[in-house]
Structures are given as C-alpha cells and as structure tokens.
Amino acid sequence: MTAHRLSVRFRYALHRSRTGQIALLAAIWLIGQAVVHVTGLPLPGGIIGLALLLFLLGSRLMSPLSLRRGANWFLAEMLLFFVPAVLAVLNYPQLLGVLGLKILAVILGGTISVMGVTAMTVELSGNWRARHAASRSGNT
Amino acid sequence: MPLLALATLEPWLATIFWSSLTIAFYLLAKQLYSRWPRWWLMPLALTPALLIVVVLVVHANYGDYLHGAGWLLTVLGPVTVAFAVPIYEQRALIKRDWAVLAIGMVAGTLTAVGTSWLLATLLGLNGTLRLSLLPRSISTPFAMLVSQDIGGVPNLTAVFVVMTGVFGAVLGDLLLSWLPIRSSLARGALFAIGAHGAGTARANQIGPEEGSIAGLLMVLVGLLNVLVATLISLLLH
Numbered sequence: 001m002t003a004h005r006l007s008v009r010f011r012y013a014l015h016r017s018r019t020g021q022i023a024l025l026a027a028i029w030l031i032g033q034a035v036v037h038v039t040g041l042p043l044p045g046g047i048i049g050l051a052l053l054l055f056l057l058g059s060r061l062m063s064p065l066s067l068r069r070g071a072n073w074f075l076a077e078m079l080l081f082f083v084p085a086v087l088a089v090l091n092y093p094q095l096l097g098v099l100g101l102k103i104l105a106v107i108l109g110g111t112i113s114v115m116g117v118t119a120m121t122v123e124l125s126g127n128w129r130a131r132h133a134a135s136r137s138g139n140t
Numbered sequence: 141m142p143l144l145a146l147a148t149l150e151p152w153l154a155t156i157f158w159s160s161l162t163i164a165f166y167l168l169a170k171q172l173y174s175r176w177p178r179w180w181l182m183p184l185a186l187t188p189a190l191l192i193v194v195v196l197v198v199h200a201n202y203g204d205y206l207h208g209a210g211w212l213l214t215v216l217g218p219v220t221v222a223f224a225v226p227i228y229e230q231r232a233l234i235k236r237d238w239a240v241l242a243i244g245m246v247a248g249t250l251t252a253v254g255t256s257w258l259l260a261t262l263l264g265l266n267g268t269l270r271l272s273l274l275p276r277s278i279s280t281p282f283a284m285l286v287s288q289d290i291g292g293v294p295n296l297t298a299v300f301v302v303m304t305g306v307f308g309a310v311l312g313d314l315l316l317s318w319l320p321i322r323s324s325l326a327r328g329a330l331f332a333i334g335a336h337g338a339g340t341a342r343a344n345q346i347g348p349e350e351g352s353i354a355g356l357l358m359v360l361v362g363l364l365n366v367l368v369a370t371l372i373s374l375l376l377h
Contacts, residue, residue: 022218029218042370044285046220047363053224064225071225074218075355078337079183080166081215082280086188086302088295090195090202095299099265106259106273107300111308113255114277115315115334118248123319123326125240 014066021070028053151207158208165190184338185306216281223359230356237325244326245361248333249368252277268293275365276300277308279336282362289369301336308335309342328353333361 014020032049035041041048056062089095095103169183169190180186195205227234234241253274260270272292275283280301287297312331321327324347331339331346332354340358344351 025221026218029221032221033217042374043366044217044220046217046281047285047366049217049221050224050363053221054228057224057228064228067222067225068229071222074215074222075226078216078219078280079187080163081212081219082284082298082302083162083166083187083191084206084209084213085280085284085295085298087191087195087202087205089188089299090192090205092296092299102263102265103269103273103300104303105263106256106265107276107303108307108311109259110252110255110273111277111304111311111334112315114248114252115308115312115330116319117251118244118333119315119319119321119326119330121247122240122244122329123321123323125243126237126323126325129240 011063011066015063018069018073021067022073023070024067025053025070025074154204154208155211156208158205159212161194162187162191162209162212179306179310182306182309182338184302188302216284220281223362226352226355227359230352233353233356240325241329241357241360244329245333245357245364248277248329249361249365252333269296272296273300275369276304277334277336278362278365279358282366283336285366286369289366289373305335305338309338311335312339312342324349325353329357332357336362 014024029045029049032047032052033045035048035052036043036045053062053067057064094100166183166187169181169186172186173181173183191205195201256273256276257270260266260273265273268291271290272287272294274290274292275286275297277283278286278301280298283297283301284294286292287294308331312334315330316327321330327346328343328350331343331350335342336358340351340354343354
C-alpha cells in the first residue's frame with residue numbers, strides 16, 4: 001500500500017471518527033500551550049490554537065470535515081466543563097444576602113441594556129446599509 | 141454516611157466521586173431541560189445547584205470539590221480551539237455583513253462594560269467585585285481570561301456569566317416582543333452579545349439563521365474582548 005493511499009484512508013477514517021477529531025482538537029490546543037510556553041506570549045494556549053486552526057482551515061491545509069464532529073461535540077457539551085468554576089460560589093456565602101441582590105440588579109440591568117443597544121444598533125445599521133445600497137444601485 | 145466521608149478523604153476516590161457526580165448531574169439536567177424547558181431547569185443552573193447541595197450535605201468545601209473535578213476546567217482549552225470551526229464555516233456571512241456585525245459588537249461591548257461599571261458603582265460595589273462583573277456578557281472561557289487580565293476574580297466572573305446566561309435567555313424573549321426588530325441579524329446579535337452560550341442556544345430555537353449568527357457573534361465578541369483586555373493589561377504593566 002502506498003503512502004498516498006494510506007493517507008487517504010487515514011483522512012477518511014478521521015472524517016467519520018468523533019473521538020479522533022476530539023483528540024486532534026486537543027492536540028492543537030497542546031501545540032498552542034507549547035507555543036505560549038516557548039515564546040512567553042501573553043495569550044492563553046487555547047487562543048493560539050484557535051488562530052492556528054483558522055490558518056490551517058483558511059489555507060486549505062486541513063478540511064473542516066476532519067474536525068466538524070469533534071468541534072460540534074465540544075461546543076454542545078461546553079457547559080459541563082465550566083461547572084467546577086461555578087461552584088466557586090461556595091467560597092462567597094455573602095452572595096446569598098443583600099450583596100447578592102445588588103449583583104443580581106447589576107446583571108439584570110446590564111443585560112437588558114446590552115441586548116437592547118446591540119439589537120437596535122444592528123437593526124438600524126443594517127437598515128441604513130440596505131437603503132444606501134438601494135439608492136446606489138438606483139443611480140446607476 | 142461512611143462511603144461519602146471516604147469519598148472526601150481518599151484523593152483517587154474523591155476524583156472519581158466528584159467527577160462522575162458532575163457528569164451524571166449534567167446529563168440529568170440536560171434530559172430534564174429537553175423535556176421541560178423551564179429556565180430553572182437549564183443545565184447551566186441546575187447542575188451547579190445540585191452539586192452545591194451534595195457538597196453541603198457531605199460537609200465538604202470548594203477545595204475538596206476542585207481537587208476532585210477541577211480537571212474539567214482544563215478542557216475549556218480545546219473548547220476554545222473548537223470555536224475556529226464555526227468561524228470558518230460562517231466566512232461568507234462575515235464577508236457580507238462584517239461592518240454591521242463589527243458595529244454591533246463594539247456597541248454591545250461598550251454597553252456591557254459601561255452599564256456594569258455604572259450600576260455597580262451606584263449600588264456601592266467596587267474593587268475586584270466590580271471588575272469581576274465587567275466581562276459577564278461573553279462566553280465563559282473568554283470571560284475568565286478577561287477577568288484575569290483586568291484584575292478581577294475569574295471564578296466569581298464564571299458565577300456572574302452563568303447568572304447572565306440564565307436570566308439573559310428569558311430577558312431576550314421579553315425584549316424581542318417589545319423592540320421593533322425585523323432582521324435575523326439583529327435577533328441573533330441580541331442573544332449572542334447579551335447572553336453568550338445560553339443566548340445562542342435560545343437563538344437556535346428561534347431559527348437556524350438566528351442560531352448561526354449568534355454562534356458566530358458569541359465567538360467573535362469573546363475574542364474581541366480577550367484581545368482588548370490583553371492589550372489593556374500590557375499597557376498597564
């Protein structure tokens with residue numbers, strides 16, 4: 001069996017294997033960690049890995065088919081992996097009192113503002129662009 | 141409860157106990173929420189709540205739990221890498237709507253940081269607590285990084301991110317019924333920039349277009365925040 005045929009078979013197997021893709025994503029993260037360790041960049045390994053993977057996909061060195069199943073699994077089950085961080089609330093029993101209510105007020109007020117401002121900005125700038133494009137094509 | 145006492149004493153038993161309990165509660169919460177989609181049954185809220193009850197019942201503390209199940213946090217690294225795939229697959233949308241998306245992300249981020257700072261100051265919250273509140277609108281892996289950069293407490297930020305997600309999904313529905321919004325771009329942006337992953341899940345239920353816009357924006361706004369926070373912390377030190 002030639003090296004080419006072996007590599008085709010390997011890719012075909014990888015496209016179907018979620019476990020293999022999960023391992024591949026973890027390997028890219030480890031490369032990112034190693035880059036941070038060696039260069040001392042002020043970014044976490046995950047962000048470096050993300051940039052590396054975008055480069056591999058954008059330059060067509062890697063097909064999204066080799067990663068889609070694994071990536072979808074990570075994104076779908078993401079919540080599980082930060083549960084341990086949420087339990088930190090145990091170290092802050094004062095959050096159950098007045099302080100907690102104040103924080104809740106900041107979160108509710110802040111979230112309503114962010115959602116309102118974001119949605120209206122996108123809606124209005126989208127409308128503006130549509131009108132702009134229409135008037136431009138009307139002139140020509 | 142001799143078995144439970146043992147589970148908090150022996151390190152290897154503690155790892156098995158807390159890890160499998162976390163995964164089991166998570167799977168249970170997912171099942172319950174898919175059958176009864178109430179906000180308080182969201183896996184995001186229910187899993188930590190059930191675990192907190194167990195920690196208190198067996199007289200353990202956060203340190204014990206973290207020794208057992210803290211390794212799960214490491215997986216957030218590969219999760220960040222996985223975000224590259226949706227960004228790449230939505231490149232046509234980025235090319236077409238990049239200007240509108242960029243304006244929305246900047247407006248949303250400025251509003252998030254501005255209102256958090258203002259409301260916290262008005263209510264007399266300051267110091268690391270106020271800093272930990274600033275990045276709560278973005279996805280957890282990114283929010284914890286930003287919190288670290290600007291001098292907050294990443295674990296507290298994780299708690300606030302979860303609260304934002306749980307209430308954001310509900311608040312988003314209310315706002316959509318009040319505001320005159322027609323484009324799916326704006327509906328997706330509302331959920332993604334206001335309530336990160338939980339909002340994106342809600343946007344997916346509204347429509348596939350809203351869902352993919354939200355998924356993309358959630359990542360881009362998280363990245364934007366991390367890069368800006370890294371720059372700020374480099375400039376400050």
